[in-house]
Amino acid sequence: MSTTLKINETSYDVDLPENVPLLWVLRDEVGLTGTKFGCGVAACGACTVHIDGEAVRSCQIALGDVWGDVTTIEGLGKPGDMAIIQQAWVDNQVAQCGYCQSGQIMQAADLLSNNPAPTDQDIDDAMQGNLCRCGTYPRIRAAIHDAADKMKKV
Incomplete structure (x- = not known):
């Protein structure tokens, strides 16, 4: 079809x-x-x-x-013009093996579109269904906070 x-x-x-x-x-x-x-x-x-x-x-x-x-x-984002959340991922050196990161970023983008100032608990709740076998969760949280801060300035 x-x-x-x-x-x-x-x-x-x-x-x-x-x-x-x-x-x-x-x-x-x-x-x-x-x-x-x-x-x-x-x-x-x-x-x-x-x-x-x-x-x-x-x-x-x-x-x-x-x-x-x-x-x-x-x-x-576009080549040469990453979305704020993608740039935050780079700035915070989130990726280790990188396999899960596209899903992590997409989930984080959804979180920030609904909650522009998430707490740690908000992030943990929103991201709990996205697994990272490398354990980069502290960097993921930091990148989300970083992106939220940068989005306030745009």
């Missing part, structure tokens, strides 16, 4: 069954590989993307259930 998706402000026509997970549409059909496969059961957050600005686990959203515009890590 042919479906048109708007991903990162570009329209894509995909001819796949409606039950194919959005994750595989993004990676295999569209070629946006920044969104990672982690667990396949929405327990790790590596596949986090936004649909209409809301953080969702793309491994659990079927193509036929996509309800709006999709933003992936590739669409959050």
